[in-house]
Amino acid sequence: MTSVSAPExxxxxxxxxxLSTFLFRHPRTRLALLxxxxxxxMVVVYFGSLVVLLVSAFWDTDPFTAEIVRxxxxxxxxxxxxxPVYRDVAWRTIQMALMVTLADIVLAFPIxxxxxxxxxxxxxNLLVVAILLPLWASYLVKVIAWxxxxxxxxxxxxxxxxxxxxxxxxxxxxxxxxxxxxxxxFMILPVYAGLERIPASLLEASADLGGRSLTTFVRVIVxxxxxxxxxxxxxxxxxxxxxxxxxxxITSEQFIGTVIYNIxxxxxxxxxxYSFVPIVVIVxxxxxxxxxxxxxxx
Amino acid sequence: MRxxxxxxxxxxxxxxxxxxxxxxxxxxxxxxxxASTDIEGLGTSLEEIQTMARDEGEVxxxxxxxxxxxxxxxxxxxxCKVNTKDGGSSDDMISLIxxxxxxxxxxxxxxxxxxxxxxxxxxxxxxxxxxxxxxQEGIKDQDYNSLDGQPYGVPHGRGPNYLMxxxxxxxxxxxxxxxxxxxxxxxKYKGKISIYDDSIFIADAAVWLKATQPDLGIDDPYQLNQExxxxxxxxxxxxxxxxxxxxxxxxASQIAAYTNGDSVVGTTWPYQYLQLTNADPAVxxxxxxxxxxxxxxxxTWMIYSQAAHPNCMYLWMDHMISPEAQAAxxxxxxxxxxxxxxxxxxxxxxxxxxxxxxxxxxxxxxYYWTTPVEDCGDDDDSTTCVTQEDWKTAxxxxxx
Numbered sequence: 159m160t161s162v163s164a165p166e167x168x169x170x171x172x173x174x175x176x177l178s179t180f181l182f183r184h185p186r187t188r189l190a191l192l193x194x195x196x197x198x199x200m201v202v203v204y205f206g207s208l209v210v211l212l213v214s215a216f217w218d219t220d221p222f223t224a225e226i227v228r229x230x231x232x233x234x235x236x237x238x239x240x241x242p243v244y245r246d247v248a249w250r251t252i253q254m255a256l257m258v259t260l261a262d263i264v265l266a267f268p269i270x271x272x273x274x275x276x277x278x279x280x281x282x283n284l285l286v287v288a289i290l291l292p293l294w295a296s297y298l299v300k301v302i303a304w305x306x307x308x309x310x311x312x313x314x315x316x317x318x319x320x321x322x323x324x325x326x327x328x329x330x331x332x333x334x335x336x337x338x339x340x341x342x343x344f345m346i347l348p349v350y351a352g353l354e355r356i357p358a359s360l361l362e363a364s365a366d367l368g369g370r371s372l373t374t375f376v377r378v379i380v381x382x383x384x385x386x387x388x389x390x391x392x393x394x395x396x397x398x399x400x401x402x403x404x405x406x407x408i409t410s411e412q413f414i415g416t417v418i419y420n421i422x423x424x425x426x427x428x429x430x431x432y433s434f435v436p437i438v439v440i441v442x443x444x445x446x447x448x449x450x451x452x453x454x455x456x
Numbered sequence: 457m458r459x460x461x462x463x464x465x466x467x468x469x470x471x472x473x474x475x476x477x478x479x480x481x482x483x484x485x486x487x488x489x490x491a492s493t494d495i496e497g498l499g500t501s502l503e504e505i506q507t508m509a510r511d512e513g514e515v516x517x518x519x520x521x522x523x524x525x526x527x528x529x530x531x532x533x534x535x536c537k538v539n540t541k542d543g544g545s546s547d548d549m550i551s552l553i554x555x556x557x558x559x560x561x562x563x564x565x566x567x568x569x570x571x572x573x574x575x576x577x578x579x580x581x582x583x584x585x586x587x588x589x590x591x592q593e594g595i596k597d598q599d600y601n602s603l604d605g606q607p608y609g610v611p612h613g614r615g616p617n618y619l620m621x622x623x624x625x626x627x628x629x630x631x632x633x634x635x636x637x638x639x640x641x642x643x644k645y646k647g648k649i650s651i652y653d654d655s656i657f658i659a660d661a662a663v664w665l666k667a668t669q670p671d672l673g674i675d676d677p678y679q680l681n682q683e684x685x686x687x688x689x690x691x692x693x694x695x696x697x698x699x700x701x702x703x704x705x706x707x708a709s710q711i712a713a714y715t716n717g718d719s720v721v722g723t724t725w726p727y728q729y730l731q732l733t734n735a736d737p738a739v740x741x742x743x744x745x746x747x748x749x750x751x752x753x754x755x756t757w758m759i760y761s762q763a764a765h766p767n768c769m770y771l772w773m774d775h776m777i778s779p780e781a782q783a784a785x786x787x788x789x790x791x792x793x794x795x796x797x798x799x800x801x802x803x804x805x806x807x808x809x810x811x812x813x814x815x816x817x818x819x820x821x822x823y824y825w826t827t828p829v830e831d832c833g834d835d836d837d838s839t840t841c842v843t844q845e846d847w848k849t850a851x852x853x854x855x856x
Contacts, residue, residue, distance in 0.1 A: 221845040222829060223574045224550070243853040311716045326647060328700060328718065407709065410702045412855045420653070420855075423547025424848040 215430035224424050234431035244417070248435050251414040254330070255398040258337040259345075259391045265338070266345040266390065267383075273346075274353035286350075289343045301336060301404050308332045308408065333408045337398050344393035352386020352455050353379070388452035395443055399436050493581040495759065498766040502584055508767040510535040515768035518543050518552045518561040520755070521707055522727050523612070523776075525784035530775045536768035544705025545654045546825070547848075553577070559763040560772060562612055564753045565600035565826040566656055566678075566844075572603050577758040579606045584770055587777040590795045594816060599833075600826055601756040609758030610773045613782070615791030615811070616752040616822045617652070617660070618724050618743035625720040633664045633746045635721050637691060642698040649695070650710055650722030653702035655844070655851035656825055659751050660723060661688040661695075663823060667748035677751065677823050679832040685842040685850070692854045702855065707731070715739050726790025726811075749821025786811065 181188045215234055218227040238244040273285050292300065307313050308327025315324055326332070356379065364374040402415025412420075414436055422429040447453070499505035514537040517524060527538040541558070543549035546567035553561045553576055563571055571577040582588040588610055595601075595611045602608060619633060625648070626635060635641045636649055651657060662677035665687055672684050680688065700719050703710040707728045713719035714732055729743040757776050759769045775781050782798035785791070792813040793799065799808035812818035826833075832841040 219845065221843040222827070223570045224547070224845070225574055237849070241849070241853065243856060246856065305712075309716050310718050328647075406704065410696075410699050410855070412852070417852060421848060421852060423545070423551050424655075424845065 211430050211433060214427055215434065217427045219425055219427060226426060231427075234425075234428045235434075237428055238432050238435070244432060244435075247412050247417050248414055248439075250330075250411065251399060251436075252439060254334065254337065254413065255395045257334055258341065258398045259394045261334070261338040262342050262345040262394045263349075263387055263391065265342060266349050267387070270346050270349035270353055271379075273350050274356075289346050293343055297340070298403065300340065301407050304332075304336045304339070305407055308335075328409055330409060330411055333405060333411070336404055336408055337394075337401070340404070341394040341397050344397065345387075345390035348386045348390040348393075348455060349383065352383045352389070356382045385451035385455040388447050388450045389455040392444065392447055392452060396440050399439060493579050495578050495761065495763060495766040498770065499584075502586065505584060505767045505770050506534070509765075509771050512765040512768045513537060514539060515560070515765050515772050516558045517541070517772070518549050518558050520562055520564075520705075520789075522789045523562050523755075523785060525788055526775070526781045529780070530772065534768065534771045534775075536765070536771060538772070542706060546656070547654075548705065550576075553760055556760070556762060558760055559765045559769040560609075560757055560759045562755050563609070563758050564755050565824050568600045568608070568756050568758060569827045571758060572608050575761055577608055578761040578763075579603070579608050580610070580759060580770075580773070582607060585610055585774045585777070587774050587779075587795065590779075590797055591777055592794050592796060595754065595794050598754070600754060600824065609756040610777050611794040612755040612757050612776060613786060613789070613791040613794055614752060614754035614819070614822075614824065615726050615789070616745050616750045618726060618729060618750070619721070619746050620650075620714070620724040620729055620741055620743040621721040622714065622717065623740045623742050625717075628742065630742075631744060631747050633660075633667075633748050633750075636723070637661070637664050637695065639694075642695060645721050646698045647700045648718065648720040649699045650701050650703055650713060650719035650724070651695075651699050652723050653704050653855075655847040656751070657723070658685075658688050658692065658847055658850065658854075659823065659825075661691045663749055663751060665691065676833070678826050678828050679834070679841045680828070681832075681839065681841055685846070689850050689854060693856075696854055696856060714741060727788075730788075730790045745822070749823065752819075752822040752824055754824045783807075786813075 181191075214226065216230050216232070218229050218231045218233065219225065220227055269285070269289075273282050277285060305328075308325075309315075310324075310327070312327060314327060318325055360378055360382075361374055364378050369377065400415055402413065402419045405411065405413040405416050406419070414432065418429045418432055421432075497508070499508045513535060516539045519540050519542060521542040524538060524540045527540075531537055541552060543552055543561075546564050549561050549563060549567045550570060552558060553571065561567070561571070561577070563577070568577075588607075591611055595614070596607065597605060601611055619630075619635070621630060621635065626645070635645065636651075642649070652660075658680075659677040662674055662680055662684065665672055665684070666674040666677060669687070672687055674680065674684050701710065701713050701722075703713070703722075707725065710719065710722075710724065711728050711731050714728070715735065724743060726743065729741060732739040732741045757773045759766065759773065763769050776785070777795050779795055779797035779801055782793040782795045783801035786793040786798060787802050787804065787807055790811070792811040793808065796808070796813060799813060802808065804810070808814065828842060828844045828847055830840055830843050831837075832839045
């Protein structure tokens with residue numbers, strides 16, 4: 159073995175090097191190559207499926223075979239506007255989403271505040287792990303577990319029995335508990351991050367200027383944390399609005415998701431038309447959230 | 457700047473237009489199957505089918521939970537690996553088979569008629585299914601498994617939808633659907649009633665009305681005129697606030713609800729009843745065909761008209777009507793076999809008489825699931841009936 163380095167392949171001929179030179183000289187090509195995959199994904203898979211869904215809302219079905227007839231019609235929209243059941247279900251779902259969001263704010267704020275302002279770093283880490291841990295378990299397992307908890311012979315009714323009370327777990331209230339539990343981490347984490355960003359100096363300044371703790375809380379902390387709370391509420395609200403598995407397992411009440419799921423086999427276009435409802439609601443919600451500065455807190 | 461923005465919008469518009477064209481184009485394939493039993497890639501003789509099946513190596517099935525039986529034996533004998541997917545309702549089954557991913561389906565009457573009409577399933581050649589000869593004659597050539605005398609698929613078995621109740625909450629001598637329809641009974645079992653979550657359940661209300669309100673003149677509970685239909689829907693709406701669970705077609709949640717007492721009375725399939733009584737400890741339940749009669753099903757294994765594994769599917773259809781598989785599924789799911797040779801092979805030697813396999817009179821008041829159609833399925837031009845599209849809408853409204 160000799161350690162002679164023959165200069166027969168000069169470094170500039172190396173193909174990798176040539177490619178990088180080429181890309182350096184052509185920034186547009188570089189950008190195109192970089193973005194091709196994500197853009198293709200967004201446009202074809204993401205928007206594409208959405209467009210197919212929305213287009214099918216304007217199609218008709220054959221009353222006997224339930225096959226889709228590709229003729230333009232507005233009947234599906236007429237159905238969901240004229241039939242009161244669709245309005246009732248939409249309203250029930252929106253109410254549920256709002257109630258779940260409210261409950262999560264009430265529960266999450268003290269926990270997040272404790273983590274951000276009070277807890278020692280060690281306790282804080284433990285709490286973060288404890289909050290993230292349920293997210294590692296399957297959603298379905300958690301809902302089924304709640305089915306057992308809420309059952310007539312479940313732990314809630316067992317605890318209420320000595321008091322002579324009973325609780326109908328498979329109800330809207332039961333579902334509200336389940337949703338509140340399921341989406342709580344999605345509220346705690348942004349609120350925690352928002353509270354942590356508030357500089358301690360502001361709280362000291364408030365105290366120096368004679369603000370008592372309640373005044374500081376209401377006039378300094380709450381306004382500064384509001385965008386984070388709204389950011390968290392985007393998750394709790396939209397996740398509740400779209401879910402169809404938990405409602406199906408916990409209650410016999412219908413929600414937007416369960417209706418779409420139930421009618422999709424027979425009336426796919428009507429189901430597609432109905433899916434406009436949550437889309438519109440979420441868009442409106444996001445517009446309000448943006449006004450409140452939530453997007454800077456995400 | 458402004459021009460650039462217009463260009464972006466134009467590009468987006470073009471994209472949307474292009475996608476709509478794609479959307480309109482795909483998923484078509486509505487070529488009528490006609491009465492030809494030809495399926496691309498299917499052998500022309502039994503021997504050829506058996507050889508070709510070895511090359512296919514698998515068969516993908518849409519089934520009611522618990523239907524595929526003796527799959528190990530089938531796989532060993534044919535070399536076709538069996539993959540099953542459970543459907544929860546006939547609508548489920550139809551949308552699953554229409555994905556084109558499956559070779560065959562166990563279709564009930566409210567799916568099979570639609571599938572035959574759309575051409576999603578193909579007619580079969582009975583000569584290539586040797587066990588077909590042993591199927592009870594009375595079940596062959598029915599509306600729900602044949603079109604113009606041409607069989608589409610092989611009959612699988614039939615059974616009733618039972619009234620099931622926990623004997624520790626509901627009197628043991630209950631013999632009427634009244635427990636889930638009459639006002640005082642509804643009040644008594646409020647929140648503990650278990651109902652199948654599908655629009656076909658409207659027919660169960662019609663069965664009750666047929667028996668209790670003869671003025672309505674209901675004959676076939678699936679072909680209802682507007683007045684009869686409205687009466688059934690009104691009855692169901694009255695029942696709805698008292699229902700504890702609308703169980704989806706996957707039986708697990710109903711089994712759990714009866715086990716822990718959240719449900720005590722309602723409609724069920726024999727499958728759940730057998731699961732509950734065979735559980736350890738056994739759940740105290742009883743399942744009956746009430747005096748008013750009941751709805752039921754007579755199912756058919758059908759082959760997808762563009763099946764990727766047609767030879768394995770033919771062998772599967774033959775397998776499912778073999779005496780051994782018929783005995784296993786009859787006892788496993790709880791239904792009457794269509795091949796009476798199975799009766800000698802059941803573990804419970806009385807199974808066939810328990811399920812009235814050979815007792816046609818018993819089935820007189822079991823109304824098999826079928827599709828509600830506008831012309832009422834009769835020859836009388838003056839009658840019109842509510843279509844299943846309206847059944848489905850009404851079901852959404854009943855659930856509220």
